[in-house]
Amino acid sequence: xxxxxxxxxxxxxxxxxxxxxxxxxxxxxxxxxxxxxxxxxxxxxxxxxxxxxxxxxxxxxxxxxxxxxxxxxxxxxxxxxxxxxxxxxxxxxxxxxxxxxxxxxxxxxxxxxxxxxxxxxxxxxxxxxxxxxxxxxxxxxxxxxxxxxxxxxxxxxxxxxxxxxxxxxxxxxxxxxxxxxxxxxxxxxxxxxxxxxxxxxxxxxxxxxxxxxxxxxxxxxxxxxxxxxxxxxxxxxxxxxxxxxxx
Amino acid sequence: xxxxxxxxxxxxxxxxxxxxxxxxxxxxxxxxxxxxxxxxxxxxxxxxxxxxxxxxxxxxxxxxxxxxxxxxxxxxxxxxxxxxxxxxxxxxxxxxxxxxxxxxxxxxxxxxxxxxxxxxxxxxxxxxxxxxxxxxxxxxxxxxxxxxxxxxxxxxxxxxxxxxxxxxxxxxxxxxxxxxxxxxxxxxxxxxxxxxxxxxxxxxxxxxxxxxxxxxxxxxxxxxxxxxxxxxxxxxxxxxxxxxxxx
Numbered sequence: 001x002x003x004x005x006x007x008x009x010x011x012x013x014x015x016x017x018x019x020x021x022x023x024x025x026x027x028x029x030x031x032x033x034x035x036x037x038x039x040x041x042x043x044x045x046x047x048x049x050x051x052x053x054x055x056x057x058x059x060x061x062x063x064x065x066x067x068x069x070x071x072x073x074x075x076x077x078x079x080x081x082x083x084x085x086x087x088x089x090x091x092x093x094x095x096x097x098x099x100x101x102x103x104x105x106x107x108x109x110x111x112x113x114x115x116x117x118x119x120x121x122x123x124x125x126x127x128x129x130x131x132x133x134x135x136x137x138x139x140x141x142x143x144x145x146x147x148x149x150x151x152x153x154x155x156x157x158x159x160x161x162x163x164x165x166x167x168x169x170x171x172x173x174x175x176x177x178x179x180x181x182x183x184x185x186x187x188x189x190x191x192x193x194x195x196x197x198x199x200x201x202x203x204x205x206x207x208x209x210x211x212x213x214x215x216x217x218x219x220x221x222x223x224x225x226x227x228x229x230x231x232x233x234x235x236x237x238x239x240x241x242x243x244x245x246x247x
Numbered sequence: 248x249x250x251x252x253x254x255x256x257x258x259x260x261x262x263x264x265x266x267x268x269x270x271x272x273x274x275x276x277x278x279x280x281x282x283x284x285x286x287x288x289x290x291x292x293x294x295x296x297x298x299x300x301x302x303x304x305x306x307x308x309x310x311x312x313x314x315x316x317x318x319x320x321x322x323x324x325x326x327x328x329x330x331x332x333x334x335x336x337x338x339x340x341x342x343x344x345x346x347x348x349x350x351x352x353x354x355x356x357x358x359x360x361x362x363x364x365x366x367x368x369x370x371x372x373x374x375x376x377x378x379x380x381x382x383x384x385x386x387x388x389x390x391x392x393x394x395x396x397x398x399x400x401x402x403x404x405x406x407x408x409x410x411x412x413x414x415x416x417x418x419x420x421x422x423x424x425x426x427x428x429x430x431x432x433x434x435x436x437x438x439x440x441x442x443x444x445x446x447x448x449x450x451x452x453x454x455x456x457x458x459x460x461x462x463x464x465x466x467x468x469x470x471x472x473x474x475x476x477x478x479x480x481x482x483x484x485x486x487x488x489x490x491x492x493x494x
Contacts, residue, residue: 180455
């Protein structure tokens, strides 16, 4: 009888053990999924125009805001977040007044530590140019592909960044526009949308910018950038000489 | 001794049962995750320009391709996939030759069954206009928000779709451009990028279009569309009369 009881007890212990084990595994599984989901790939959408805020703290990384501009300070907006990301690259610019979406956009750009691949139709925005120059000075490898026609229009920043030593290439065909407006930060954060890098786009137009680290979305843009970078290599477009004539 | 053996056997059976149960639960878990991941939210990126293919089958839904055009038939490309999605709305257009990315884009648009909310800066592409008109005829509720200046430029399709009874609104300010290029299919599929709805954009320019059903990305664009739709309601912009004077 004692043997019989011990046998029943063992059955109970084994049964309860199995149930506890299964529940434990399931709980760990749920926990892993929950943690993964709550820290999933970045997905953020910015719309322009947006309210104006002070973004000085993003550039100086000061916790307090000595900037005297009358706009709201320390507000989390589209622009301030962009600036925040950009400024994690330890920038120091004397900006103050920008829209919230622009501050977030700038934050994303300034978050670059290794590389910034930029593919933009028109580029005349002074502060975005300053951000790119600062990243370049900090050793971030910046590559720019732009449109041929819009390289030299009034206010274009392409000449400025090129003079600073940043590698710039342009669409080779005069009949085609390089109309993309996307950037890849450290090859893993995609910034894309309708926004050209101009003052009108940032301050006036109705625009959208999507920021994501979703690999399925980032990877095609990486491949497209590399394709465009190679296709716009001047070395591939040298005039060819046949029968003594240039073509 | 017989009791002892039986007890050991039962232990083995229980042990193996517990292991089998745990493995079974884990396998079911893996299978669920795998199925969920492989059917996760749509994420697709289209680049322009892209190779030319025949897209006639997308409009007629024929399994064979009687179309006599010399281009590759039945090729899965960016444009053919777009067309496929659009054409799931039972379209019938006499198209033949389009780029692969355009065919996929058109597929996505034509997948609309209930609604299509379109927010586009310039809209002059004839076949995209035909697709919109067909959706409207099929009872899909189409709403368009566009730019004020680009409504009446040569080749604009805005007048055509408006005459057909499609509701069109435009940015109210003459000083600001409504520069978005996004569409929401049935309120759940987002199509966004650099591509304006023009022939040059589709056939020549370097452009990108992202198609996604990721809720975190779709929702902000839904809200933005609704905001723009209400802000561009002519009823909110009637001339106001104060002190007998119009303002």
